[in-house]
Structures are given as structure tokens and as C-alpha cells.
Amino acid sequence: MEIKLYDDYLEKFNKLKSQNxxxxxxxxxxxxxxxxxxxxxxxxxxxxDCIIEENNQTIDCRNYGGLDGILPMKKMFxxxxxxxxxxxxxxxxxxxxxxxxxxxLYGLSESAFPKSQLKILCPSPGYDRHFLMSxxxxxxMIPINMTQDGxxxxxxxxxxxxxxxxxxxxxxxxSNPQGITYSDKIIDQLAALKPATANFKILWDNAYIIHSFDxxxxxxxxxxxxxxxxxxxxxxxxxxxxxxxxxxxAGVSAMAASEKNLAKMRQNISFKTVGPDKINQLRHVKFxxxxxxxxxxxxxxxxxxxKFNVVLQTLTENFADNPNWANWIVPKGGYxxxxxxxxxxxxxxxxxCKQVGLMLTPAGATFPYGNDPLDQNxxxxxxxxxxxxxxxxxxxxxxxxxxxxxxRVIKK
Amino acid sequence: MEIKLYDDYLEKFNKLKSQNxxxxxxxxxxxxxxxxxxxxxxxxxxxxDCIIEENNQTIDCRNYGGLDGILPMKKMFxxxxxxxxxxxxxxxxxxxxxxxxxxxLYGLSESAFPKSQLKILCPSPGYDRHFLMSxxxxxxMIPINMTQDGxxxxxxxxxxxxxxxxxxxxxxxxSNPQGITYSDKIIDQLAALKPATANFKILWDNAYIIHSFDxxxxxxxxxxxxxxxxxxxxxxxxxxxxxxxxxxxAGVSAMAASEKNLAKMRQNISFKTVGPDKINQLRHVKFxxxxxxxxxxxxxxxxxxxKFNVVLQTLTENFADNPNWANWIVPKGGYxxxxxxxxxxxxxxxxxCKQVGLMLTPAGATFPYGNDPLDQNxxxxxxxxxxxxxxxxxxxxxxxxxxxxxxRVIKK
Numbered sequence: 119m120e121i122k123l124y125d126d127y128l129e130k131f132n133k134l135k136s137q138n139x140x141x142x143x144x145x146x147x148x149x150x151x152x153x154x155x156x157x158x159x160x161x162x163x164x165x166x167d168c169i170i171e172e173n174n175q176t177i178d179c180r181n182y183g184g185l186d187g188i189l190p191m192k193k194m195f196x197x198x199x200x201x202x203x204x205x206x207x208x209x210x211x212x213x214x215x216x217x218x219x220x221x222x223l224y225g226l227s228e229s230a231f232p233k234s235q236l237k238i239l240c241p242s243p244g245y246d247r248h249f250l251m252s253x254x255x256x257x258x259m260i261p262i263n264m265t266q267d268g269x270x271x272x273x274x275x276x277x278x279x280x281x282x283x284x285x286x287x288x289x290x291x292x293s294n295p296q297g298i299t300y301s302d303k304i305i306d307q308l309a310a311l312k313p314a315t316a317n318f319k320i321l322w323d324n325a326y327i328i329h330s331f332d333x334x335x336x337x338x339x340x341x342x343x344x345x346x347x348x349x350x351x352x353x354x355x356x357x358x359x360x361x362x363x364x365x366x367x368a369g370v371s372a373m374a375a376s377e378k379n380l381a382k383m384r385q386n387i388s389f390k391t392v393g394p395d396k397i398n399q400l401r402h403v404k405f406x407x408x409x410x411x412x413x414x415x416x417x418x419x420x421x422x423x424x425k426f427n428v429v430l431q432t433l434t435e436n437f438a439d440n441p442n443w444a445n446w447i448v449p450k451g452g453y454x455x456x457x458x459x460x461x462x463x464x465x466x467x468x469x470x471c472k473q474v475g476l477m478l479t480p481a482g483a484t485f486p487y488g489n490d491p492l493d494q495n496x497x498x499x500x501x502x503x504x505x506x507x508x509x510x511x512x513x514x515x516x517x518x519x520x521x522x523x524x525x526r527v528i529k530k
Numbered sequence: 531m532e533i534k535l536y537d538d539y540l541e542k543f544n545k546l547k548s549q550n551x552x553x554x555x556x557x558x559x560x561x562x563x564x565x566x567x568x569x570x571x572x573x574x575x576x577x578x579d580c581i582i583e584e585n586n587q588t589i590d591c592r593n594y595g596g597l598d599g600i601l602p603m604k605k606m607f608x609x610x611x612x613x614x615x616x617x618x619x620x621x622x623x624x625x626x627x628x629x630x631x632x633x634x635l636y637g638l639s640e641s642a643f644p645k646s647q648l649k650i651l652c653p654s655p656g657y658d659r660h661f662l663m664s665x666x667x668x669x670x671m672i673p674i675n676m677t678q679d680g681x682x683x684x685x686x687x688x689x690x691x692x693x694x695x696x697x698x699x700x701x702x703x704x705s706n707p708q709g710i711t712y713s714d715k716i717i718d719q720l721a722a723l724k725p726a727t728a729n730f731k732i733l734w735d736n737a738y739i740i741h742s743f744d745x746x747x748x749x750x751x752x753x754x755x756x757x758x759x760x761x762x763x764x765x766x767x768x769x770x771x772x773x774x775x776x777x778x779x780a781g782v783s784a785m786a787a788s789e790k791n792l793a794k795m796r797q798n799i800s801f802k803t804v805g806p807d808k809i810n811q812l813r814h815v816k817f818x819x820x821x822x823x824x825x826x827x828x829x830x831x832x833x834x835x836x837k838f839n840v841v842l843q844t845l846t847e848n849f850a851d852n853p854n855w856a857n858w859i860v861p862k863g864g865y866x867x868x869x870x871x872x873x874x875x876x877x878x879x880x881x882x883c884k885q886v887g888l889m890l891t892p893a894g895a896t897f898p899y900g901n902d903p904l905d906q907n908x909x910x911x912x913x914x915x916x917x918x919x920x921x922x923x924x925x926x927x928x929x930x931x932x933x934x935x936x937x938r939v940i941k942k
Contacts, residue, residue: 157577218802368809390630397780
């Protein structure tokens with residue numbers, strides 16, 4: 119029976135292979151259609167618009183100055199984060215840079231331990247760039263299990279008794295790759311943690327803060343406010359950016375944290391820049407004065423939902439009756455669908471897809487050191503391809519999963 | 531005689547003090563008139579322009595990717611630096627960030643010595659931000675004398691025999707603050723240095739690379755090419771930016787170095803950003819396709835020259851007959867006039883100017899640790915004020931110099 123099935127799927131696989139298909143769906147890139155939503159941003163600003171008034175001071179946004187951002191940009195981010203504008207620092211085009219600088223500044227520079235002994239907690243599966251950055255900085259990564267509600271708090275509590283554990287990575291809303299939004303209970307428990315080291319930080323990468331498919335921003339407990347209530351005001355460092363709201367690579371990033379933490383970052387930044395691009399900040403402020411940001415996100419969401427639906431429908435058609443072959447969470451926002459295939463089959467599935475011309479995120483990338491202990495998690499990134507391309511891609515993917523799964527059974 | 535003179539100048543000083551003058555000329559900020567030269571940059575790019583072809587690949591500059599810049603931007607910088615585009619890495623809006631990252635990456639991370647023992651050579655007077663950054667990173671700064679042709683090579687040769695000396699800061703063209711352009715002989719000697727440590731770097735901050743008042747770019751020996759000839763290809767790291775060509779804070783920065791050095795920086799950057807703002811690069815490329823960059827710089831130069839002339843004329847009128855009171859170099863470009871007042875009088879002069887409402891760069895800022903050993907150097911930054919404001923400011927300055935100088939004589 120299984121051999122017959124295997125032969126059938128293999129035949130289908132070989133047929134797909136002969137089609138000369140070629141598609142890269144390895145990264146969470148917005149599509150051109152999404153980028154077109156922000157076209158007006160390019161030409162929205164005229165010369166005269168660059169002179170603004172801020173606290174009774176005239177600021178020429180074309181000139182030097184303004185180390186941590188212009189006030190109207192801070193206010194926009196403050197609204198998104200649910201904090202005061204005094205708790206916001208505006209960065210350049212990349213929130214990843216703010217994360218790197220935070221990890222170095224609050225973590226590595228402040229610890230009593232030598233760098234080689236420091237550790238960081240990594241809810242997994244998670245965002246590969248967090249893991250690559252941690253490894254590059256010489257931190258030992260400790261995987262933390264993810265539940266449907268967020269990371270496993272009991273595991274976290276156990277590890278933070280070690281003073282060499284200096285932080286935890288979190289993607290609290292529409293997590294990368296699972297699309298999980300942390301429950302308020304989990305956020306409350308994270309806010310209340312009592313880590314052994316005083317310089318422990320929660321690196322709260324809220325990359326998908328308002329990125330729901332229906333345009334309704336997810337309502338979650340505010341980590342910074344809750345931590346403050348528990349006497350942990352200096353623990354959270356929250357990040358977000360406009361990369362997946364306007365233009366990736368030409369957006370604006372920001373962080374929110376206690377004023378003490380921000381003062382330290384401002385000082386650090388003052389030694390390496392005369393300030394971020396204020397003109398691009400002003401472009402974003404003006405654009406979102408004219409366009410409601412939630413309406414804008416709803417348009418993104420509609421484009422994305424059509425693509426996610428192809429992925430989810432195909433998965434359902436192929437595997438709803440056979441949960442041993444594939445499991446996934448249905449996301450309500452974000453950029454990814456995370457699929458667990460049978461243990462030991464993730465690498466082989468990705469390899470088979472590659473043979474057909476479909477590039478997926480490397481298996482294991484969603485775990486520290488690229489090491490998925492069960493070799494079962496695969497991240498699908500449906501945002502960039504067209505709906506038609508996705509239909510073929512998903513046929514390829516589902517066939518590859520079946521071939522990989524049956525190979526293992528037959529080989530046994 | 532001196533007491534009579536002192537009384538006269540003090541009277542004049544007090545009269546100026548009563549005028550309610552207020553002007554900040556502490557930093558080298560371009561004026562609004564200069565910024566207006568680049569107005570078209572704001573709206574030059576339409577949505578369709580963002581898709582470019584590069585090495586047979588289609589690149590959507592609005593999307594992720596392009597870690598070290600788009601090719602046409604690299605080519606522009608390659609032309610400015612006089613290197614190949616493979617030797618260029620394009621950064622964000624701030625060359626200071628590239629310098630900081632370079633100092634950490636090539637200097638601190640690679641040295642066999644503990645950070646606390648590392649030293650850096652600082653031709654002085656020099657750029658205060660280089661010194662502040664070095665101090666923040668824990669480096670011990672060693673001042674090197676400046677001559678009319680560049681830094682004192684014999685001093686440099688002496689210090690680089692120490693393997694803890696990991697680099698030297700240089701502003702080779704229209705140096706900050708003296709406006710000195712290094713002679714080819716000095717550049718050749720720098721290129722041929724034989725430092726004791728293999729990771730020694732020449733940090734070549736070419737901030738004013740084409741910033742001559744007459745629009746003619748200074749012709750100087752190419753450091754990278756010359757160093758390569760001497761087997762020192764990995765020693766120079768060259769920097770520049772568009773900050774004082776288009777918009778400070780919204781320009782584009784770049785570095786040029788050996789491919790080995792660039793590979794290392796690319797790797798480093800890959801952990802902390804998905805790439806710099808390609809849209810802003812494209813704006814600059816398109817703007818300078820339509821506008822000859824040297825004509826553009828000539829317009830900057832004309833605006834600046836009118837202001838520098840006020841400074842230089844007033845200095846000549848006041849001090850040409852009395853070189854004991856003030857000495858200066860007449861710059862042909864750049865952003866500063868460096869004035870040496872009598873030893874022990876710089877701090878007092880700046881303080882007197884402040885009493886009248888004129889903010890100058892703090893005395894000492896042009897030396898490591900803010901410590902001008904002779905307390906004689908003052909940096910004047912004429913670019914931002916209007917010509918009329920500068921006329922008053924220079925009257926204030928010259929009177930303050932005289933009062934400060936005579937105070938000392940009388941107190942003796």
C-alpha cells in the first residue's frame with residue numbers, strides 16, 4: 119500500500135520536476151503590489167515641508183541634528199507601541215540595527231561575565247536573523263519551546279536563575295514563523311520575571327505589530343507598562359519598523375524602552391552618527407496624515423490573505439485527513455506559515471522542493487545554530503510570489519512532503 | 531600703552547555685549563541656501579524608477595536586499611574615491627557609523643591586546659567626533675602634530691613601532707579644522723608605513739573630498755592605490771558621504787577598501803541590517819545624472835566663499851599687522867577656519883564670545899580629550915550664519931581675542 123502510494127507521489131514529483139519551475143519563497147518579502155500601496159511616499163515631500171516646528175524650535179529636517187528622531191515620528195511610534203513619546207527612540211531604516219546595538223550595549227557591555235560565557239534564550243521555532251546575530255556576537259543560545267500562547271514560561275523561569283543568561287528574544291505578535299500572538303497571561307508572566315542578573319533584557323521584536331490580515335491591530339497586554347508595574351521597567355526593549363508597512367529597506371525603525379535605557383542608547387548613538395534620516399521620517403509622518411494607517415494595513419492584509427489562503431487551502435486539501443504528515447497553525451497576520459512535517463523529513467522536503475526549482479527557507483533555520491532537533495519545521499513565506507505561482511509551489515511542497523515522509527517509512 | 535589699548539577694547543567689547551546678539555557658529559552646518567541646491571532630490575524619484583537592472587538582475591529598490599549598495603551608487607563613489615566599484619561599500623546616511631563599525635571590526639576585535647591597552651594616533655588639531663568616538667571605545671589617543679602639508683610623519687613612524695597602536699585618523703582634504711590638504715609626499719609616506727601590528731588601519735575620512743570653493747576637485751595622490759603598490763593594500767579604509775553635497779543626515783555614505791576588508795565588513799553588516807536605503811541611493815544617482823556634481827559643488831563653493839571671505843578679511847584687517855595675536859591658514863575648501871590665538875587665550879576667547887551671545891566650538895575640542903596643551907586653537911565654522919551675521923560675529927571674535935590677549939599681558 120505504502121509502496122504504491124510512494125510510486126504515485128514520486129511519479130507526480132518527477133512530472134513537476136520536468137516543468138522547469140523556478141521560484142524563491144525563502145524570505146518574507148512584500149510583493150510589488152504591496153509596495154505600490156506606498157507609491158505616494160516617494161514624492162510627498164516638497165522643499166518647504168522640511169522646515170517644522172518642534173517645542174518652539176524651528177527644525178530644518180534637511181540639516182544635521184535630531185539624534186533620536188523628530189517629535190511627530192516619535193508620536194506615531196508611541197501610538198503603535200502604546201507608550202509615551204519620551205519612551206521612543208527613532209532609528210534608521212533597520213530595526214535589526216537597533217536590536218544589534220541593544221544586545222551589545224545592554225547585554226555584552228554591561229555583564230560581569232566574559233562574553234564567552236553569556237547566554238540568550240531563544241523561543242523556537244523563531245526568527246533566523248535573531249539567532250545568527252546572537253551567534254555572531256558569541257552568545258550561547260538556549261532554545262525555549264513555543265506553545266500556542268507564546269514561549270514556555272516554566273522553562274524560561276528555570277534558565278533565568280542563571281546570571282549568565284542576559285536576555286530573551288520574542289516576536290510577540292504574529293511570531294516568525296508560527297504566526298502566534300502571545301496571550302496576555304504569557305505577556306504578564308514575562309513582565310513579572312525575576313532574572314538573576316540585573317541587566318537581563320526582553321528583546322521584544324514587534325515586527326508585525328499591526329500586520330493583521332483584517333486591518334484590526336491585535337490587542338495585547340502592553341509589556342513595558344506591565345513590566346513597570348512589576349518593578350521591571352528597565353527589562354523590556356521593544357522594536358518595530360515600517361519595513362513591512364511602507365518600503366522594506368527604506369522605512370523607519372524605532373525602539374521603546376525606559377528613559378534610563380534610552381538615555382544610554384542616545385549616548386551610544388551620539389558617538390557614531392549625527393542622527394537618523396529625518397527627511398524619511400517626515401515623509402512617513404506626512405503620508406500617514408493623509409492615509410489612515412489601519413486602512414493601509416487592511417490593503418496589505420487583503421493582498422496577503424489571498425496568498426495565505428492558497429497555502430492554507432492546499433495544506434488542508436492534502437493533509438487535513440492525515441495529521442501525521444503535516445501540522446500547521448492558521449495565522450491571522452504576519453508573513454509566514456510554519457509547517458511541521460514528520461520528524462526527520464524537513465531537510466529532505468526542502469531538498470526535494472529545490473530539485474523542482476522551489477527555494478524554501480533552509481530547514482533548521484528557524485532554530486538556534488540552524489539545528490531543528492526533530493528536523494521537522496519548515497517556514498513557508500507566501501508574500502512575494504503571485505497567487506498562480508503559489509498554487510504550483512504548494513503542489514510541489516505537498517508532494518515533496520509526501521515523498522519525503524514515505525521514503526522514511528519504506529526505508530524502515 | 532597696553533592698559534590704554536585694553537581699556538579701548540574692553541569698552542568695545544562691552545558695547546557689543548549690550549547688543550543682544552545671538553548666534554551659534556559651533557558646528558559645520560550647511561546653510562538653508564546650500565540645502566536648497568538639492569531641492570529636486572526630494573521629488574526626483576517616481577515609483578517606476580525604483581526598478582533597475584543590475585548585472586542582468588532586476589532589482590526593486592523599494593524592497594529588501596542589496597547589502598552593500600546598488601551598482602550605480604557604487605560607481606559614483608568609485609569615481610569620487612578613484613577606485614574600482616568592487617572596492618566600494620555603500621552605507622546608510624552617516625559615514626561616522628561606517629567609521630565606528632570599522633574601528634570596532636578591524637581595530638578592537640582583531641587586536642591581540644586587551645582593549646584597554648590599544649592606542650590610536652590623532653593628528654591635531656583634528657575632528658572632535660573622531661576623538662570622542664575613540665575615547666568612548668576606550669582607546670588611548672596620541673596627538674600627532676599637523677604641518678602645513680599634513681601630519682608629522684616622523685612622529686607617526688616612531689609611534690607605529692608600538693604594536694598596540696592600531697590606527698591613525700586622517701582628514702586628508704581640507705582638514706577639519708585647518709583646511710589643510712595633505713601633500714602627495716605625505717600621502718606617499720603614509721601609504722608606505724610599516725606598522726608593527728598587522729591590523730593597523732589608516733582611517734581616511736575624506737569628508738571634503740570635492741568640497742573646494744572653486745568647484746575644482748583637489749588632485750591628490752590616491753592612498754589605496756599607493757598603499758597597494760607598497761604591499762599595504764589592507765591598511766587604508768577610506769570614507770566619504772553626500773552629507774555636505776546634498777542633505778546632511780539624509781545623504782548617502784560609503785567606504786572604500788581592499789576586497790578582503792570589504793568582505794569582512796559585508797559579513798559584519800549582514801548580521802545587523804537587511805541593507806541600506808536603496809531608494810535614497812537611487813535618488814542621488816538620478817539627481818547627479820541630471821546635475822553635474824562639480825557644477826553643483828561650485829554653487830556650494832560660491833555660497834561658502836562669500837562667508838569665508840568675511841572671516842578671512844576681518845582676521846586680516848585685525849591681525850595682519852600683529853601675528854602675535856592670531857595666526858590662521860587660508861583654506862581653499864572645507865568648512866572651517868582654524869585660528870591660533872596667543873597661548874593660554876583660547877578658552878578665555880571662547881568664553882568672552884559666549885558673553886556676547888556668540889557660540890563657538892569649545893576651545894580644546896579640536897584636540898584629544900578636549901585638551902589643547904597650549905590652549906591656543908579655535909575653530910570657526912562660517913557656513914551656517916548669513917554674511918551679515920558673520921560680520922558682527924567676526925567683530926565680536928576679534929575683539930574677544932584682543933581682550934583675552936591683553937588681559938594676560940596686564941595680569942603678568
